[in-house]
Amino acid sequence: MLFQHLCSVVCKQGIGFQIPHRYFASNALRFCVSRRPKRSCGTCFRFVTETSMGKIKIGIIGGTGLGDPDILKEGKEKRVSTPFGEPSDALVIGKISGVECVLLARHGKKHTVMPTNINYRANIWALKEEGCTHVIVTTACGSLKEEYKPGDLVFPDQFIDRTTKRTSTFYDGKEGSPPGICHMPMHEPYCCHVREILGEVAKELNLSHHSSGTNVVIEGPRFSSKAESKMFQMWGGDIINMTAVPEVVLANEAGLCYAAIAMVTDYDCWRDDHEPVSVESVMAIFKSNVENVKKLLLVVIPRIAAKEWNGIIKDRKAAVTNNLVQH
Numbered sequence: 001m002l003f004q005h006l007c008s009v010v011c012k013q014g015i016g017f018q019i020p021h022r023y024f025a026s027n028a029l030r031f032c033v034s035r036r037p038k039r040s041c042g043t044c045f046r047f048v049t050e051t052s053m054g055k056i057k058i059g060i061i062g063g064t065g066l067g068d069p070d071i072l073k074e075g076k077e078k079r080v081s082t083p084f085g086e087p088s089d090a091l092v093i094g095k096i097s098g099v100e101c102v103l104l105a106r107h108g109k110k111h112t113v114m115p116t117n118i119n120y121r122a123n124i125w126a127l128k129e130e131g132c133t134h135v136i137v138t139t140a141c142g143s144l145k146e147e148y149k150p151g152d153l154v155f156p157d158q159f160i161d162r163t164t165k166r167t168s169t170f171y172d173g174k175e176g177s178p179p180g181i182c183h184m185p186m187h188e189p190y191c192c193h194v195r196e197i198l199g200e201v202a203k204e205l206n207l208s209h210h211s212s213g214t215n216v217v218i219e220g221p222r223f224s225s226k227a228e229s230k231m232f233q234m235w236g237g238d239i240i241n242m243t244a245v246p247e248v249v250l251a252n253e254a255g256l257c258y259a260a261i262a263m264v265t266d267y268d269c270w271r272d273d274h275e276p277v278s279v280e281s282v283m284a285i286f287k288s289n290v291e292n293v294k295k296l297l298l299v300v301i302p303r304i305a306a307k308e309w310n311g312i313i314k315d316r317k318a319a320v321t322n323n324l325v326q327h
Contacts, residue, residue, distance in 0.1 A: 056305045057100045059127035059256075060297070061137040063107070063243065071294055072096060072103055082129070083176040084121040088113055091126060097302040102130050106137070106243060115220040115242035116165050124250040125170070133313055134194060134257040134304060138293055140286050141215065141241040142223075142268035142277055144233050150285045153209040153292070154239050154262040155198045157190050160216045160232070161245045168246035170253055171324070180326040182253055185319060189248045193312055194259035194304060201299045207292055213238035215262065217245040223277050229270040240268055255317040257309070261296065263289045 060071075072094030079090045092103040104123055107113045127135055141154065148154060161168075171182040199211040216232045218224060220242035224232070232240060239262055251258035265285040266277040275281070 055131070056133050056309060057102065057131045058096075058301055058304060059102045059104065059130070059132035059135040061104050061106050061123065061127075061135060061247070063137065063139040071297065072101060075103070078130075080126050080129070082122045082125040084125060084170075085119050087122045087126045088118060091130060093130070096298060099301050099305040100131075101301065102127055102132055106139075118243065120246050120250055121167065121170060124247065124254050124256070128254040128256060132256065133309065134191070134259075135251050136194065136259055136261065136297070136300070137247065138261045138263070139241050139243055140265045140282055141239040141262040142266050143264045144216065144229065144237045144240055144268060144270065148210060148213065148238055148264050149208070150264050150266055151208065151289055152264045153202060153207055153289070153296070154213045154215075154264060155190075155195045155202075155209065155211055156215040156239065156244070156260055156262055157188075157192070157195060157212040158214040159189060159244050159248060160214060160235060160237060163217055163219045163245050165219060166246050168249045170250065180324045182320065183323045183325065184249065184252050185323060186249065186252070189252060189258070191257040191259050191312075193307070193309075194257055197300055197303050197307070198259060198261065198296070201296055201303065205292075205295060205299065207296065210238070213262070215244050215260075216240045218242055224268055226269045229268045233270060239264065252316075253320060255313070255320050257312065257316060261293055263293065 072092060073096070075092045075094035077090040077092055080087065087104060089105045089108045094101060094103070104127065105111075106118060106123065124135070143149065143152075169182060169184075171178055171180055173181070195211065199209065202209040214237050216235070216237035216239070218228075218240060224240065229240070241262065244260065248258055248260070263286060265282040267274050269276045
């Protein structure tokens with residue numbers, strides 16, 4: 001009964017082909033493509049369930065200005081393909097303070113991919129398949145509150161999704177996707193354990209920061225209208241950006257510990273006594289804060305690696321499998 005369905009394999013060279021389940025290659029990316037599998041094969045879920053316990057590898061998704069591979073030692077580029085297409089750019093695999101890391105430029109190295117067109121599913125899938133257990137992302141954001149000042153760092157703990165054109169699940173029922181429907185809980189989308197480390201290190205480095213915040217995620221690429229900005233304030237938003245969703249949702253579906261470093265660049269457009277947000281003003285503040293983020297990462301990453309994560313990672317995986325509906 002091993003041949004009840006075929007599975008599709010994309011090898012390391014990106015060549016796709018179909019083979020019976022029993023002949024899976026050990027180094028291939030596996031996912032079920034049967035429209036009506038009589039039963040689910042265990043390896044169809046290797047994507048979620050197989051992470052080497054005890055081995056920490058950290059994915060870093062660099063936002064505007066922070067896709068610089070120089071932060072890694074022994075960095076080597078690796079081009080990969082996924083069931084959902086190609087990631088934004090090549091992965092750069094290397095080390096930070098002896099810890100294995102994988103860097104990916106969210107908008108591409110030349111910043112040519114706008115927020116709506118980012119292949120979020122391919123980005124997260126590629127990092128997971130490369131063996132990442134954690135993902136730390138950097139992003140620019142606007143402020144919706146006076147106390148969140150330009151130049152501050154924010155480690156958000158919640159989001160409000162205002163995007164409209166993005167697929168926010170791997171389990172979309174299409175050919176090539178994992179089977180089933182995943183009703184992923186989102187009560188705690190950002191990993192509190194990584195956020196705690198970020199806050200501790202930011203305090204040690206005397207960086208102006210906020211250990212929590214609600215991020216309103218808009219579709220972009222346009223900025224908010226003043227009416228929208230004031231509405232988001234009324235909803236309880238603290239910051240606003242264009243890329244957190246579906247990235248954080250997909251990371252949770254992949255069983256990854258996900259956290260964000262958001263850099264406040266402006267006051268959006270809700271202040272009557274402040275110039276409206278512009279790309280020029282955003283980039284000026286962002287560039288001035290890039291070095292602070294690099295300093296933060298250089299301390300945070302080895303501290304993450306020194307922590308015991310087995311139980312936390314196990315719980316992350318269980319959250320996926322326990323909320324997966326299959327027929």
